[in-house]
Amino acid sequence: MKLNTKSRYAVMALADMAVFSCDNAVSLRDISLRQGISLLYLEQIFLKLKKNNIVKSVRGINGGYILVKSPKELKISDILLALDQKVKTIGCKKDSKKSCNGKSTKCITHNFWDELDIHINSFFESKKLIDLLKHREARL
Template identity: 45%
Template sequence: MKLTTKGRYAVMAMADLARHSDGSPVALAEIADRQEISLSYLEQLFAKLRRGELVKSVRGPGGGYLLSRDAGDIRISDVILAVDEPIKATRCELGSPKGCMPSAGRCITHDLWEGLSHQIQHFLSSVSLGDVIDGRVAERQVVVTDTRRKPAGIANAAD
């Protein structure tokens, strides 16, 4: 899966906002300086984040942005989806009955990549901004096991 700069920068900026807000608005220029992201690019991202109801804007002197709710209640997947970043590893268009092949069929590895997309979505939905800024991401790692096939020579305890 390719996560573009749009998704990565949105998550970086939201984590910065969560860390530095302390209940008062944070100016985008401050986030831009700390995260080394273009201010004009951040303005575009925050317009989408505001429409996605993840941040609130405060106008006037001392204005800036605030999280719309607690950092622990904002999932990383919410941030990525708010900036129109699809979470998928297939080449197929989301919701389209057509596949990714020139013949409109699905490639032989489609189910593999679709499964990966679901795992990524599950992981990003399990991590909040609060987890990121408090250093709890490693605790959220999901271990996926496949019980359908076992390598030769490995038996279940019940075998």
């Protein structure tokens, strides 16, 4: 059970932006160098972040990306959502014909998985980008 790299990189990259942007755009090249993430992969990730209005882009020389919301307001759940990274611990949904046919005990565990999803999602909902940076400041 793990998060995929796209989600992790997205969070890392946005955290990087929060640290390094001084009101100007941050280029993917810089993020790539600092965070050790492939530039091509970052492009793919930022495409989604842009489409979902997490960042906006500035083209041309000295271009890059800018956070739409402040790190204080940007929820981690927003980021994961932008990458279609739903926290869905099971494939078996109540309304799915395929895996849950309502037979006897078959779906005893349904409620449990639902609870789990809620538990995890509420964590992501409760955390803002700025929360990730706090530890860092302590180290400086």
